[in-house]
Amino acid sequence: MGPVETYLIPAVNGVAYGLLLFVVAAGLTLAFGAAGVLNLAHGTLYAVGAYAAAVLTDGSWLALAAAVAAGTTLGAAAGAGLAVAVAPLASRGHLSQALLTFGIALVAGALLVLAFGADDLRPVVPPVLDQPVSLAGRAYPGYRMAFIAVAAVLAVAGWAVLTRTRAGARLRAMVDDPDMLAAVGTNPRAVLAAVLAAGGAAAGFAGALGAPIIGAGPRTAEMVLLLSLVIVVLGGLGSVPGAFVAAIFVGQVQSLGVVLLPGLAPYLLFAAMAVVLLGRHRRSSGVLPGGHR
Amino acid sequence: MLRLDSLRAGYAGGTALHGVHLEVAAGTVHAIAGANGAGKTTLVHAVAGLVPVSAGRILLDGEEITTLPSHRRARAGVGLVPQGRRVFASLTVAEHLAIAHRSGRHRGDPVSTWNPSQVLRLLPQLASRLRHRGHTLSGGEQQMLAIGRALLTQPRLLLLDEPAEGLAPRLATHIHDLITTLAGRGLGVVVTSPQPALPLAVADHITILAAGRQRATATGPEIAADPTPLHRALHHTTTGAVADRTTTATPPASADATGHERTRRISTLIGGST
Secondary structure, three states: OOHHHHHHHHHHHHHHHHHHHHHHHHHHHHHHHHHOOOOOOHHHHHHHHHHHHHHHOOOOHHHHHHHHHHHHHHHHHHHHHHHHHHHHHHHHOHHHHHHHHHHHHHHHHHHHHHHHOOOOEOOOOOHHHHOEEEEOOEEEEHHHHHHHHHHHHHHHHHHHHHHHOHHHHHHHHHHHOHHHHHHOOOOHHHHHHHHHHHHHHHHHHHHHHHOOOOOEOOOHHHHHHHHHHHHHHHHOOOOHHHHHHHHHHHHHHHHHHHHHOOOOHHHHHHHHHHHHHHHHHHHOOOOOOOOOO | OEEEEEEEEOOOOOOOEEEEEEEEOOOOEEEEEOOOOOOHHHHHHHHHOOOOEEEEEEEEOOEEOOOOOHHHHHHHOEEEEOOOOOOOOOOEHHHHHHHHOOOOOOOOOOOOOOOHHHHHHHOHHHHHHOOOEHHHOOHHHHHHHHHHHHHOOOOOEEEEOOOOOOOOHHHHHHHHHHHHHHHHOOOEEEEEEOOOHHHHOOOOEEEEEEOOEEEEEOOHHHHHHOOHHHHHHHHHHHOOOOOOOEEEEOOOOOOOOOHHHHHHHHHHHOOOOO
């Protein structure tokens, strides 16, 4: 085995994996940064999209498009529903809201198993996407390459919305100082609902397209949630660029890390998280974005 | 314009404001002076909807806004320039202006409707900073931005909480000139300050707060005739002898006196305690 096979292939795998996790984690970090809502049902929205792909796809492009549309729509609707559900608990603090989303995630997870069984399901993608492509002279799964392209486009589009539009500016203003955003006449609850719906749509979209990478199964939701939480913590709560770097890092640890340090791989993620948390504790401020009083 | 009826308010677990009565007419400046902890910020935040009101009423042009959420008060015409400016750290100046700008709300209202280019004419310091983010601005620039941000919400009432805090005297004077200009355009203005003499330069009325209570009441002609109540109330607050009364008083507003002339006179009046 040459270095290409040994390192390049896992590295590209890590990029695909990292981009997938970034599309999911971006919504999670924004909802937390903007309104302190830690949406523990976020992984479930990914699972819903993944099941949509597993159930609807039959190898045709139309079915794939239908699965993506279904996953995105269901994710957005579920995100908006979560916004409605957590709104009455806003005055009772972030823990109550997080617990509610956790309860919703448990119930939804049980319902998904009831509906689709306890086996892992695989989507059937159009044959063209299943063709291997050449990567530095080696065969590489074409679907992963295509996924990297789509996820990169989505990440760039999301970044443009966040940094170039008035809606994005309102969202960043809410991360900075929600009281002052209200004082200029914007309803912070409407911003949170929009963030949860958009984040849900992104998670559902990622689930529908990412099902061949992280498939639909009873453990999908908790695995995606756990990795997303690690990314949100590593990247800094509320920071989208931080989440991007952290997601690529997590993707590399999960793929390249296994090749380079097979014995340590299972501990690498959480060791990295501990190091980041300790380092940040020393700097003290900056963990929670907030207003300047 | 603004009327507070026996307003009580406070943060969780305590009342910081005990029954304040206050009236601010359109086109006038009402100064709230008092030491730290006197309840100035609580009063401003209660009017803006950032602190819950436990008793009493807030009326804006006769309409009760006591229980409206903060963003609806902003749309109803309450503009806030908070203590410490609180500009959005990660937003550029242009983005501040864009998200604050609301148009066409008060058509036919005597208060002029603001747009970003008018704000930049009023606050030219911001024009060269449009692409800079909030956290990179100087204190004076942040204060201008906080004022511009509030104006773009098309306020009828402008609340400024310690706008001169931490600014060089020249900038503080500039802020006070701005306040006079804005009141001249028909805005009702409430401005707080720890030192009474500063807002007195521009204020038509002044209320002294101590420990969340009003100390006394007087108007311009009353103060001109007899400065003793203001003297006494100011003296109590500025010397730290915080007591439980409040003075509302108006500085001697003789037609020819400039703001700075008035400041000088008031300072003399109260024994140079500024």
